[in-house]
Amino acid sequence: xxxxxxxxxxxxxxxxxxxxxxxxxxxxxxxxxxxxxxxxxxxxxxxxxxxxxxxxxxxxxxxxxxxxxxxxxxxxxxxxxxxxxxxxxxxxxxxxxxxxxxxxxxxxxxxxxxxxxxxxxxxxxxxxxxxxxxxxxxxxxxxxxxxxxxxxxxxxxxxxxxxxxxxxxxxxxxxxxxxxxxxxxxxxxxxxxxxxxxxxxxxxxxxxxxxxxxxxxxxxxxxxxxxxxxxxxxxxxxxxxxxxxxxxxxxxxxxxxxxxxxxxxxxxxxxxxxxxxxxxxxxxxxxxxxxxxxxxxxxxxxxxxxxxxxxxxxxxxxxxxxxxxxxxxxxxxxxxxxxxxxxxx
Numbered sequence: 220x221x222x223x224x225x226x227x228x229x230x231x232x233x234x235x236x237x238x239x240x241x242x243x244x245x246x247x248x249x250x251x252x253x254x255x256x257x258x259x260x261x262x263x264x265x266x267x268x269x270x271x272x273x274x275x276x277x278x279x280x281x282x283x284x285x286x287x288x289x290x291x292x293x294x295x296x297x298x299x300x301x302x303x304x305x306x307x308x309x310x311x312x313x314x315x316x317x318x319x320x321x322x323x324x325x326x327x328x329x330x331x332x333x334x335x336x337x338x339x340x341x342x343x344x345x346x347x348x349x350x351x352x353x354x355x356x357x358x359x360x361x362x363x364x365x366x367x368x369x370x371x372x373x374x375x376x377x378x379x380x381x382x383x384x385x386x387x388x389x390x391x392x393x394x395x396x397x398x399x400x401x402x403x404x405x406x407x408x409x410x411x412x413x414x415x416x417x418x419x420x421x422x423x424x425x426x427x428x429x430x431x432x433x434x435x436x437x438x439x440x441x442x443x444x445x446x447x448x449x450x451x452x453x454x455x456x457x458x459x460x461x462x463x464x465x466x467x468x469x470x471x472x473x474x475x476x477x478x479x480x481x482x483x484x485x486x487x488x489x490x491x492x493x494x495x496x497x498x499x500x501x502x503x504x505x506x507x508x509x510x511x512x513x514x515x516x517x518x519x520x521x522x523x524x525x526x527x528x529x530x531x532x533x534x535x536x537x538x539x540x541x542x543x544x545x546x547x548x549x550x551x552x553x554x555x556x557x558x559x560x561x562x563x564x
Contacts (some may be wrong), residue, residue: 234323260442262301262416269346270299275373276421277366277451280461281357284487285516286494287469289346289358291339292455292461295373297412301452310455314448314489325463328456336460337372338563339534340468343513350515357521362422367435374414374415417499418454419448475510489518503527 262274275295282289304310308324309330316324341361349356377536418435421428421443429443444450457551460498469487482500485493498518506526512519538543 237471241311257467260416260440262298264440265298265416268298268415269412269442270297272298272415273412274298274416274418274453275370275376275449276418276447276455276457277369277408278448278458278461279362279365280458280465281487282362282496283489285489285498285513286343286484286511287472288343288465289341289343289361290461290465290468291362292336292457292464293338293367293369293373294328294334294336294456294460295414296334296453298415302454302559304334304452308452309506310452310459314458314462316459321459324456324459328460334456335376336457337369337376338369338461338464340464341365344510347514356469359423363428363431365420366422367432370417370432370439371412371434373557377412377414388496414439418451418459419443420454421445463480469511472511489516498522502526512538514548 220556253490258338264335265272265274273295274297275293277291277293279289279291281287282441294304308327310324346358346361350358405464417439418431419428419432419441425443425445429441432443433439443453447454449455482497484497485495487494489495495518498508499513499522501512502522506515507523507527508519515524529533
């Protein structure tokens with residue numbers, strides 16, 4: 220009897236019905252493997268598409284700097300004109316080009332009759348307000364919403380010229396999505412096609428970002444890729460337009476505080492010694508920094524914590540009201556947080 224029990228203990232457990240179902244289901248068995256082997260969308264997949272249909276590229280400039288706006292840009296053209304972007308403009312990642320070369324290519328894009336562009340300029344004040352509020356709205360979410368706003372704007376522009384009956388309307392964006400856009404000063408040709416494909420330089424994990432875009436625009440083909448600005452001409456063109464406009468915004472910045480002479484800003488990146496020196500020079504112990512600075516960056520937070528004048532805010536609620544609210548602690552804390560004056564009968 221003892222030997223039989225030992226034998227049973229060493230035997231593997233019997234397979235359940237769920238185990239058998241899982242084994243019989245090929246999808247459950249190799250789901251992760253299929254995800255890894257998922258083929259990335261390319262323009263070759265649109266060989267049979269109408270050459271009058273459009274392809275769009277999206278990229279940003281100024282995500283990392285502590286100074287100036289973040290600019291999201293898009294550029295799009297017909298499938299039949301896509302190769303001309305590379306052949307005529309020699310577009311590439313804007314960061315690999317000199318400022319003079321970027322400006323020259325940007326001027327050509329503005330003047331050409333086959334490529335359009337659009338921008339979403341997100342000001343430093345907006346970035347700071349959204350990132351520092353109670354319900355956090357981080358930079359990734361801001362970037363994703365801006366890209367979706369550009370896609371929606373492009374679809375609307377094309378639809379105004381040539382309504383596409385077979386394309387459903389875009390899903391509404393979140394209330395926080397940026398809505399101010401620049402560009403599209405003049406549409407160059409009558410539209411006869413519709414937007415069919417979008418190439419995006421990724422922010423965060425490419426697969427998750429692509430899934431988010433496909434959920435919002437299920438009728439479009441998406442390719443979200445790392446280093447897309449160096450691989451896809453439409454993304455390169457978008458990168459160049461975004462970078463040139465951001466550089467112009469920073470160099471010609473109009474301070475809300477009036478005329479300020481604060482010296483050279485450097486590259487605007489937190490690690491740049493010239494930028495660090497500029498931040499220290501522009502710092503005010505009471506008001507902090509000028510409007511060109513992003514208060515939500517760790518660099519500025521540290522400076523404020525170390526050097527700003529400490530301010531203590533008096534509580535507007537007196538001791539008697541605190542006593543009345545003692546048994547409703549949560550309500551009292553809510554009124555205090557929202558700077559509300561409790562009302563009593």
